[in-house]
Amino acid sequence: MADNQKILDPQKCMEIGRSCACYNLRRAARATTRLYDDCLKPSGLRTTQYSVLMAAKLRGPITLTKLAQITVTERTTLTRNLTVLEKKGLVLIEAGKDRRERRVSITEQGEEALIAAIPLWEAAQAHIEQGLGRQRVGALLGDLSAIISISRTPSCPPWRPGKP
Amino acid sequence: MADNQKILDPQKCMEIGRSCACYNLRRAARATTRLYDDCLKPSGLRTTQYSVLMAAKLRGPITLTKLAQITVTERTTLTRNLTVLEKKGLVLIEAGKDRRERRVSITEQGEEALIAAIPLWEAAQAHIEQGLGRQRVGALLGDLSAIISISRTPSCPPWRPGKP
DNA sequence: AAGAATTATGTGTATACGCATACAGAGTTG
DNA sequence: CAACTCTGTATGCGTATACACATAATTCTT
Secondary structure (H helix, E strand, O other), X not given: OOOOOOOOOHHHHHHHHHHOHHHHHHHHHHHHXXXXXXXXXXXXXXXHHHHHHHHHHHHXXXXXXHHHHHHXXXXXXXXXHHHHHHHOOOEEEEEOOOOOOEEEEEOHHHHHHHHHHHHHHHHHHHHHHHHHOHXXXXXXXXXXXXXXXXXXXXXXXXXXXXXX | OOOOOXXXXXXXXXXXXXXXXXXXXXXXXXXXXXXXXXXHHHHOOOHHHHHHHHHHHHOOOEEHHHHHHHHOOOHHHHHHHHHHHHHOOOEEEEEOOOOOOEEEEEOHHHHHHHHHHHHHHHHHHHXXXXXHOHHHHHHHXXXXXXXXXXXXXXOOHHHOOOOO
8 A cells, every 4th residue: 555645535535534533623622612602602701711710710729830731721822811811800820939930810700700601601511411412421521531641642753753 | 409609619610620511622622733733743734724725625616615614614714724725825715606705726736735744644643543442533523523513503592692 | 777685705803722932930060 | 159950931923713894796676
Protein backbone atom coordinates (compact mmCIF):
# COMPACT_ATOMS: atom_id res chain seq x y z
CA MET A 1 0.00 0.00 0.00
CA ALA A 2 1.74 3.14 -1.19
CA ASP A 3 1.27 5.72 1.54
CA ASN A 4 2.32 8.79 -0.38
CA GLN A 5 -0.17 8.83 -3.18
CA LYS A 6 -0.07 11.60 -5.71
CA ILE A 7 -3.83 11.54 -6.08
CA LEU A 8 -6.41 11.95 -3.36
CA ASP A 9 -8.70 8.95 -3.15
CA PRO A 10 -12.23 10.32 -2.58
CA GLN A 11 -13.18 7.16 -0.75
CA LYS A 12 -10.32 7.64 1.65
CA CYS A 13 -11.13 11.30 2.13
CA MET A 14 -14.70 10.39 2.94
CA GLU A 15 -13.53 7.93 5.56
CA ILE A 16 -11.17 10.47 7.06
CA GLY A 17 -13.88 13.07 7.33
CA ARG A 18 -16.27 10.60 8.87
CA SER A 19 -13.87 9.19 11.42
CA CYS A 20 -11.71 12.12 12.50
CA ALA A 21 -11.99 12.36 16.28
CA CYS A 22 -10.89 15.98 16.40
CA TYR A 23 -13.18 17.21 13.65
CA ASN A 24 -16.19 15.54 15.18
CA LEU A 25 -15.36 16.61 18.71
CA ARG A 26 -15.06 20.18 17.52
CA ARG A 27 -18.33 20.00 15.61
CA ALA A 28 -20.12 18.60 18.65
CA ALA A 29 -18.51 21.19 20.91
CA ARG A 30 -19.72 23.99 18.64
CA ALA A 31 -23.23 22.55 18.50
CA THR A 32 -23.56 22.10 22.25
CA THR A 33 -21.96 25.46 22.97
CA ARG A 34 -24.67 27.16 20.95
CA LEU A 35 -27.37 25.26 22.82
CA TYR A 36 -25.93 26.00 26.26
CA ASP A 37 -25.09 29.61 25.40
CA ASP A 38 -28.62 30.08 24.20
CA CYS A 39 -30.13 28.62 27.37
CA LEU A 40 -27.72 30.59 29.57
CA LYS A 41 -28.45 33.86 27.80
CA PRO A 42 -30.79 35.27 30.47
CA SER A 43 -27.98 34.92 33.00
CA GLY A 44 -25.58 37.03 30.97
CA LEU A 45 -23.02 34.22 31.12
CA ARG A 46 -21.59 32.24 28.27
CA THR A 47 -20.82 28.56 28.65
CA THR A 48 -17.10 29.21 28.96
CA GLN A 49 -17.65 31.84 31.60
CA TYR A 50 -20.08 29.62 33.47
CA SER A 51 -17.59 26.76 33.46
CA VAL A 52 -14.66 28.85 34.64
CA LEU A 53 -16.80 30.43 37.30
CA MET A 54 -17.95 27.02 38.53
CA ALA A 55 -14.37 25.79 38.63
CA ALA A 56 -13.34 28.89 40.58
CA LYS A 57 -16.17 28.24 43.03
CA LEU A 58 -15.20 24.60 43.50
CA ARG A 59 -11.44 24.97 43.71
CA GLY A 60 -11.56 28.04 45.91
CA PRO A 61 -8.56 30.34 45.67
CA ILE A 62 -6.45 28.60 43.06
CA THR A 63 -3.51 29.59 40.91
CA LEU A 64 -3.89 30.27 37.23
CA THR A 65 -1.73 27.35 36.18
CA LYS A 66 -3.67 24.81 38.24
CA LEU A 67 -6.99 26.13 37.05
CA ALA A 68 -5.73 25.94 33.48
CA GLN A 69 -4.79 22.29 33.95
CA ILE A 70 -8.20 21.42 35.35
CA THR A 71 -10.09 23.16 32.58
CA VAL A 72 -7.68 21.91 29.87
CA THR A 73 -7.08 25.47 28.77
CA GLU A 74 -3.87 27.24 27.85
CA ARG A 75 -2.68 29.43 30.73
CA THR A 76 -2.64 32.43 28.45
CA THR A 77 -6.18 31.76 27.27
CA LEU A 78 -7.40 31.43 30.82
CA THR A 79 -5.71 34.72 31.73
CA ARG A 80 -7.83 36.54 29.19
CA ASN A 81 -10.99 34.62 29.96
CA LEU A 82 -10.58 35.59 33.58
CA THR A 83 -10.10 39.22 32.65
CA VAL A 84 -13.65 39.21 31.28
CA LEU A 85 -15.00 37.72 34.49
CA GLU A 86 -12.94 40.14 36.57
CA LYS A 87 -14.36 43.12 34.69
CA LYS A 88 -17.84 41.80 35.43
CA GLY A 89 -16.88 41.56 39.09
CA LEU A 90 -17.50 37.82 39.22
CA VAL A 91 -14.01 36.71 40.21
CA LEU A 92 -11.20 38.16 42.24
CA ILE A 93 -7.58 37.80 41.16
CA GLU A 94 -4.92 38.55 43.73
CA ALA A 95 -1.26 37.79 44.32
CA GLY A 96 -0.35 34.93 46.65
CA LYS A 97 2.49 34.65 49.15
CA ASP A 98 4.66 33.70 46.22
CA ARG A 99 4.29 37.00 44.45
CA ARG A 100 4.50 35.39 41.02
CA GLU A 101 1.28 33.56 41.63
CA ARG A 102 -2.17 34.90 40.85
CA ARG A 103 -4.88 33.34 42.93
CA VAL A 104 -8.40 33.21 41.55
CA SER A 105 -11.52 33.13 43.68
CA ILE A 106 -15.22 33.70 43.09
CA THR A 107 -16.89 36.83 44.44
CA GLU A 108 -20.28 37.23 46.08
CA GLN A 109 -21.57 38.60 42.80
CA GLY A 110 -20.08 35.61 41.02
CA GLU A 111 -21.98 33.24 43.29
CA GLU A 112 -25.19 35.09 42.59
CA ALA A 113 -24.58 34.80 38.86
CA LEU A 114 -24.07 31.05 39.28
CA ILE A 115 -27.25 30.69 41.32
CA ALA A 116 -29.17 32.40 38.55
CA ALA A 117 -27.46 30.34 35.84
CA ILE A 118 -27.83 26.86 37.32
CA PRO A 119 -31.51 26.32 36.46
CA LEU A 120 -30.78 27.53 32.92
CA TRP A 121 -27.88 25.11 32.68
CA GLU A 122 -30.16 22.34 33.94
CA ALA A 123 -32.54 22.96 31.06
CA ALA A 124 -29.77 22.62 28.51
CA GLN A 125 -28.34 19.55 30.18
CA ALA A 126 -31.79 17.98 30.45
CA HIS A 127 -32.30 18.52 26.74
CA ILE A 128 -29.15 16.56 26.02
CA GLU A 129 -29.90 13.84 28.53
CA GLN A 130 -33.43 13.38 27.26
CA GLY A 131 -32.23 13.23 23.69
CA LEU A 132 -29.31 10.89 24.15
CA GLY A 133 -30.36 9.05 27.28
CA ARG A 134 -28.63 9.32 30.63
CA GLN A 135 -26.73 6.11 30.13
CA ARG A 136 -25.24 7.14 26.82
CA VAL A 137 -24.37 10.54 28.23
CA GLY A 138 -22.54 8.76 31.03
CA ALA A 139 -20.60 6.64 28.58
CA LEU A 140 -19.79 9.72 26.54
CA LEU A 141 -18.43 11.55 29.58
CA GLY A 142 -16.18 8.60 30.33
CA ASP A 143 -14.88 8.55 26.77
CA LEU A 144 -14.24 12.27 26.85
CA SER A 145 -12.18 11.94 30.02
CA ALA A 146 -10.18 9.18 28.41
CA ILE A 147 -9.68 11.22 25.25
CA ILE A 148 -8.30 14.09 27.29
CA SER A 149 -5.77 11.85 29.03
CA ILE A 150 -4.74 10.23 25.78
CA SER A 151 -4.41 13.52 23.94
CA ARG A 152 -2.15 14.84 26.64
CA THR A 153 0.14 11.81 26.38
CA PRO A 154 2.90 12.97 24.09
CA SER A 155 3.28 9.92 21.95
CA CYS A 156 3.13 10.41 18.22
CA PRO A 157 6.92 10.90 18.43
CA PRO A 158 8.05 11.51 14.85
CA TRP A 159 5.74 14.48 14.59
CA ARG A 160 6.32 15.97 18.00
CA PRO A 161 9.79 17.47 17.67
CA GLY A 162 9.77 19.04 21.12
CA LYS A 163 12.73 21.12 22.21
CA PRO A 164 16.13 20.08 20.85
CA MET B 1 -36.79 20.38 46.59
CA ALA B 2 -36.38 24.13 46.48
CA ASP B 3 -34.94 24.96 43.09
CA ASN B 4 -33.93 28.53 43.74
CA GLN B 5 -31.53 28.13 46.59
CA LYS B 6 -29.82 31.14 47.99
CA ILE B 7 -26.70 29.15 48.76
CA LEU B 8 -24.61 27.12 46.36
CA ASP B 9 -24.40 23.50 47.40
CA PRO B 10 -20.78 22.41 46.78
CA GLN B 11 -21.92 18.86 46.23
CA LYS B 12 -24.28 19.99 43.53
CA CYS B 13 -21.64 22.18 41.93
CA MET B 14 -19.26 19.24 41.85
CA GLU B 15 -21.88 17.14 40.11
CA ILE B 16 -22.58 19.87 37.59
CA GLY B 17 -18.93 20.27 36.75
CA ARG B 18 -18.48 16.54 36.39
CA SER B 19 -21.51 15.92 34.23
CA CYS B 20 -21.79 19.00 32.00
CA ALA B 21 -21.82 17.76 28.42
CA CYS B 22 -20.76 21.09 26.98
CA TYR B 23 -17.90 21.70 29.39
CA ASN B 24 -16.48 18.23 28.84
CA LEU B 25 -16.94 18.33 25.08
CA ARG B 26 -15.09 21.62 24.96
CA ARG B 27 -12.29 20.32 27.16
CA ALA B 28 -11.92 17.25 24.97
CA ALA B 29 -12.05 19.34 21.81
CA ARG B 30 -9.27 21.58 23.13
CA ALA B 31 -7.14 18.61 24.11
CA THR B 32 -7.50 16.80 20.79
CA THR B 33 -7.06 20.01 18.83
CA ARG B 34 -3.67 20.49 20.42
CA LEU B 35 -2.67 16.92 19.57
CA TYR B 36 -3.82 17.12 15.96
CA ASP B 37 -2.43 20.63 15.47
CA ASP B 38 0.88 19.45 16.79
CA CYS B 39 0.97 16.44 14.48
CA LEU B 40 -0.16 18.53 11.51
CA LYS B 41 2.42 21.23 12.15
CA PRO B 42 4.86 20.12 9.40
CA SER B 43 2.06 20.54 6.86
CA GLY B 44 1.46 24.16 7.81
CA LEU B 45 -2.22 23.37 8.35
CA ARG B 46 -4.20 23.62 11.53
CA THR B 47 -6.89 21.09 12.34
CA THR B 48 -9.65 23.52 11.45
CA GLN B 49 -8.04 24.35 8.13
CA TYR B 50 -7.42 20.69 7.40
CA SER B 51 -11.06 19.87 8.09
CA VAL B 52 -12.47 22.68 5.99
CA LEU B 53 -10.09 21.82 3.18
CA MET B 54 -11.15 18.19 3.30
CA ALA B 55 -14.80 19.18 3.25
CA ALA B 56 -14.16 21.45 0.26
CA LYS B 57 -12.43 18.58 -1.49
CA LEU B 58 -15.28 16.15 -0.82
CA ARG B 59 -18.21 18.44 -1.52
CA GLY B 60 -16.66 19.96 -4.61
CA PRO B 61 -17.85 23.46 -5.47
CA ILE B 62 -20.27 24.17 -2.67
CA THR B 63 -21.94 27.26 -1.30
CA LEU B 64 -20.86 28.84 1.96
CA THR B 65 -24.14 28.15 3.69
CA LYS B 66 -24.16 24.47 2.85
CA LEU B 67 -20.55 24.04 3.85
CA ALA B 68 -21.33 25.79 7.11
CA GLN B 69 -24.16 23.37 7.80
CA ILE B 70 -21.97 20.36 7.15
CA THR B 71 -19.15 21.56 9.35
CA VAL B 72 -21.54 22.86 12.05
CA THR B 73 -19.97 26.27 11.85
CA GLU B 74 -21.54 29.69 11.81
CA ARG B 75 -21.65 31.01 8.29
CA THR B 76 -19.79 34.12 9.31
CA THR B 77 -17.12 32.07 11.02
CA LEU B 78 -16.65 29.96 7.95
CA THR B 79 -16.34 33.08 5.83
CA ARG B 80 -13.32 34.18 7.83
CA ASN B 81 -11.84 30.70 8.07
CA LEU B 82 -12.04 30.46 4.30
CA THR B 83 -10.33 33.81 3.90
CA VAL B 84 -7.26 32.32 5.53
CA LEU B 85 -7.29 29.34 3.17
CA GLU B 86 -7.89 31.61 0.20
CA LYS B 87 -4.88 33.76 1.08
CA LYS B 88 -2.81 30.59 1.21
CA GLY B 89 -4.10 29.69 -2.24
CA LEU B 90 -5.66 26.45 -1.02
CA VAL B 91 -9.26 27.18 -1.95
CA LEU B 92 -11.01 29.15 -4.64
CA ILE B 93 -14.11 31.20 -3.92
CA GLU B 94 -16.17 32.34 -6.87
CA ALA B 95 -19.67 33.56 -7.57
CA GLY B 96 -22.23 31.06 -8.83
CA LYS B 97 -25.02 31.50 -11.35
CA ASP B 98 -27.05 32.95 -8.53
CA ARG B 99 -24.81 35.92 -7.99
CA ARG B 100 -25.47 35.99 -4.26
CA GLU B 101 -23.83 32.62 -3.86
CA ARG B 102 -20.13 32.08 -3.23
CA ARG B 103 -18.96 28.67 -4.34
CA VAL B 104 -15.97 27.12 -2.61
CA SER B 105 -13.65 24.64 -4.25
CA ILE B 106 -10.22 23.25 -3.50
CA THR B 107 -7.25 24.26 -5.64
CA GLU B 108 -4.42 22.13 -6.96
CA GLN B 109 -2.23 23.58 -4.23
CA GLY B 110 -4.92 22.71 -1.71
CA GLU B 111 -4.90 19.09 -2.83
CA GLU B 112 -1.14 18.97 -2.47
CA ALA B 113 -1.43 20.36 1.06
CA LEU B 114 -3.95 17.63 1.87
CA ILE B 115 -1.73 14.92 0.42
CA ALA B 116 1.09 16.10 2.65
CA ALA B 117 -1.17 16.37 5.69
CA ILE B 118 -2.94 13.02 5.52
CA PRO B 119 -0.11 10.87 6.90
CA LEU B 120 0.33 13.38 9.70
CA TRP B 121 -3.38 13.21 10.45
CA GLU B 122 -3.16 9.43 10.44
CA ALA B 123 -0.54 9.55 13.17
CA ALA B 124 -2.75 11.67 15.39
CA GLN B 125 -5.80 9.55 14.70
CA ALA B 126 -3.84 6.36 15.34
CA HIS B 127 -2.72 7.76 18.68
CA ILE B 128 -6.34 8.23 19.69
CA GLU B 129 -7.48 4.88 18.33
CA GLN B 130 -4.67 3.02 20.06
CA GLY B 131 -5.37 4.78 23.31
CA LEU B 132 -9.12 4.45 23.36
CA GLY B 133 -9.62 1.41 21.17
CA ARG B 134 -11.25 1.44 17.75
CA GLN B 135 -14.54 0.20 19.10
CA ARG B 136 -14.85 2.93 21.71
CA VAL B 137 -13.85 5.53 19.15
CA GLY B 138 -16.63 4.23 16.93
CA ALA B 139 -19.15 4.50 19.74
CA LEU B 140 -17.91 7.98 20.52
CA LEU B 141 -18.35 9.11 16.93
CA GLY B 142 -21.91 7.87 16.98
CA ASP B 143 -22.64 9.72 20.20
CA LEU B 144 -21.13 12.90 18.79
CA SER B 145 -23.35 12.71 15.73
CA ALA B 146 -26.36 12.24 17.95
CA ILE B 147 -25.31 15.13 20.17
CA ILE B 148 -25.08 17.40 17.15
CA SER B 149 -28.59 16.51 16.01
CA ILE B 150 -29.99 16.92 19.49
CA SER B 151 -28.27 20.24 20.07
CA ARG B 152 -29.71 21.59 16.85
CA THR B 153 -33.23 20.62 17.89
CA PRO B 154 -34.65 23.81 19.34
CA SER B 155 -36.42 22.41 22.33
CA CYS B 156 -35.67 23.97 25.68
CA PRO B 157 -38.54 26.37 24.90
CA PRO B 158 -38.81 28.61 27.97
CA TRP B 159 -35.23 29.72 27.46
CA ARG B 160 -35.26 30.11 23.70
CA PRO B 161 -37.29 33.28 23.24
CA GLY B 162 -36.83 33.43 19.49
CA LYS B 163 -38.16 36.45 17.61
CA PRO B 164 -41.36 38.04 18.93
C1' DA C 1 -43.53 45.36 -13.12
C1' DA C 2 -43.31 47.61 -8.37
C1' DG C 3 -43.01 46.29 -3.82
C1' DA C 4 -42.59 42.63 -0.28
C1' DA C 5 -40.60 38.63 1.49
C1' DT C 6 -36.87 35.49 1.23
C1' DT C 7 -32.15 33.99 0.66
C1' DA C 8 -26.95 34.30 0.53
C1' DT C 9 -23.52 36.71 2.13
C1' DG C 10 -20.45 40.31 4.46
C1' DT C 11 -18.99 43.52 8.64
C1' DG C 12 -18.60 45.23 13.39
C1' DT C 13 -17.79 43.79 17.77
C1' DA C 14 -16.58 40.73 21.41
C1' DT C 15 -15.07 36.51 23.23
C1' DA C 16 -12.21 32.12 22.95
C1' DC C 17 -8.03 29.83 21.79
C1' DG C 18 -3.00 28.92 21.73
C1' DC C 19 2.04 29.49 20.23
C1' DA C 20 6.24 32.24 20.72
C1' DT C 21 8.31 35.26 23.47
C1' DA C 22 9.40 38.24 27.37
C1' DC C 23 9.79 39.20 32.16
C1' DA C 24 9.81 38.99 37.11
C1' DG C 25 10.08 36.46 41.39
C1' DA C 26 11.91 32.28 43.82
C1' DG C 27 15.18 28.74 44.41
C1' DT C 28 20.01 26.84 43.50
C1' DT C 29 24.88 26.80 43.02
C1' DG C 30 29.43 28.66 42.74
C1' DC D 1 25.87 37.42 46.94
C1' DA D 2 26.25 36.95 41.90
C1' DA D 3 24.90 34.04 38.25
C1' DC D 4 21.99 30.44 36.67
C1' DT D 5 17.86 27.99 36.47
C1' DC D 6 13.21 27.17 37.22
C1' DT D 7 8.51 28.66 37.70
C1' DG D 8 4.29 31.55 37.15
C1' DT D 9 2.34 35.07 34.36
C1' DA D 10 1.63 38.44 30.85
C1' DT D 11 1.79 40.30 25.84
C1' DG D 12 1.97 40.20 20.74
C1' DC D 13 0.17 37.98 17.10
C1' DG D 14 -2.87 35.24 14.41
C1' DT D 15 -6.69 32.21 14.12
C1' DA D 16 -11.44 30.55 15.54
C1' DT D 17 -16.06 31.45 17.07
C1' DA D 18 -20.66 33.58 16.81
C1' DC D 19 -24.35 37.23 17.43
C1' DA D 20 -26.42 41.54 15.67
C1' DC D 21 -26.84 44.07 11.93
C1' DA D 22 -26.36 45.51 7.07
C1' DT D 23 -26.45 44.64 2.05
C1' DA D 24 -27.35 42.62 -2.36
C1' DA D 25 -29.64 39.41 -5.36
C1' DT D 26 -33.57 36.32 -6.16
C1' DT D 27 -38.29 35.08 -5.75
C1' DC D 28 -42.98 35.89 -4.64
C1' DT D 29 -47.27 38.82 -4.70
C1' DT D 30 -50.45 41.57 -6.25
